[in-house]
Amino acid sequence: GAVVSQHPSWVICKSGTSVKIECRSLDFQATTMFWYRQFPKQSLMLMATSNEGSKATYEQGVEKDKFLINHASLTLSTLTVTSAHPEDSSFYICSVVGNRDIEFFGPGTRLTVL
Amino acid sequence: QKEVEQDPGPLSVPEGAIVSLNCTYSNSAFQYFMWYRQYSRKGPELLMYTYSSGNKEDGRFTAQVDKSSKYISLFIRDSQPSDSATYLCASNKAAGNKLTFGGGTRVLVKP
Numbered sequence: 001g002a003v004v005s006q007h008p009s010w011v012i013c014k015s016g017t018s019v020k021i022e023c024r025s026l027d028f029q030a031t032t033m034f035w036y037r038q039f040p041k042q043s044l045m046l047m048a049t050s051n052e053g054s055k056a057t058y059e060q061g062v063e064k065d066k067f068l069i070n071h072a073s074l075t076l077s078t079l080t081v082t083s084a085h086p087e088d089s090s091f092y093i094c095s096v097v098g099n100r101d102i103e104f105f106g107p108g109t110r111l112t113v114l
Numbered sequence: 115q116k117e118v119e120q121d122p123g124p125l126s127v128p129e130g131a132i133v134s135l136n137c138t139y140s141n142s143a144f145q146y147f148m149w150y151r152q153y154s155r156k157g158p159e160l161l162m163y164t165y166s167s168g169n170k171e172d173g174r175f176t177a178q179v180d181k182s183s184k185y186i187s188l189f190i191r192d193s194q195p196s197d198s199a200t201y202l203c204a205s206n207k208a209a210g211n212k213l214t215f216g217g218g219t220r221v222l223v224k225p
Contacts, residue, residue: 001160034212043202043217044158093157101209105150105157 002028002098004106012112013084021079021109023094029074030096034103035067038091050077084113117141120203120216129225133190137203137216140184144205144214147179149188152200152218161201162188193223 003026013019023033031052036044048069049057056069068080081088093108120137127133135149146165150158162177164170170177178187186203200220204213 004157006157032210043215046212049212091155095157097210100163102148102160102163103213104160108155108157110155 001102002026002030002096002104004094004096004104006092006094006106006109008109009107010110010112012114014114015085016083018080018082019084019111021081021092021094021111023077023079023096023106025075025096025098028096028098030077030098031074032097033071033077034095034097035069035077035079036093036095038093038108044093047079081111084111086113089113115140116217117214118203118205118216120219122217122219124220124222126222126224127193129193129195129223131193131223133188133193133197133221133223135188135190135201135203135219135221137186138184139186139205139214141205141207141214142181142184143207146206146209147177147186148204148213149175149177149186150202150204151197152202154199158202190221195223195225197221198223 005024007022033050035047047062050069050071052071058064071077095103095105098104118139149162152158167179167181174191176189200218202218203216206213
């Protein structure tokens with residue numbers, strides 16, 4: 001499989017500030033990572049596909065200038081929420097396409113924007 | 115209509131009972147089928163992974179896929195309170211492609 005970590009696990013920020021979330025593949029070199037957000041009692045919503053060394057592919061309706069994704073290495077992808085607002089408060093989860101092309105998820109990052 | 119449909123529950127069962135979960139899907143191009151378990155405020159954890167139609171068993175878990183009826187099932191035998199979680203089915207067209215998730219079924223196993 002693949003072991004995935006996220007940092008931080010919980011972040012609280014003021015409205016208008018930017019927040020960076022890290023996703024690391026600890027035991028697998030991942031060409032492809034995904035970023036999701038999840039609101040309470042809802043399923044996962046794919047935000048973007050992150051490919052190492054190239055620009056991320058965003059899902060329809062996701063603002064690429066607001067949610068900046070950088071996949072600079074085979075073990076690290078970052079999601080930066082720029083100028084965060086209370087409506088951006090959510091649970092952000094990354095995943096890694098690991099062995100046998102199976103998707104493995106990180107533990108998630110809870111973002112609260114005041 | 116969503117591509118993958120799943121009853122949201124909650125599904126409440128007594129400890130030791132069999133938990134029966136299912137999903138239906140509409141896209142006949144789906145080839146790979148997964149079940150994930152998600153505890154509150156945690157990331158999803160892979161339980162079962164199957165390709166095309168058939169059954170797969172792993173410990174207390176059995177996954178079934180019937181492509182002719184576009185029906186996916188997960189059975190949990192000898193359920194435990196620790197099985198209380200949300201179960202998500204997911205499918206994709208090719209290995210490594212983005213997944214399409216069902217809405218998740220919340221399961222409560224009462225001691």
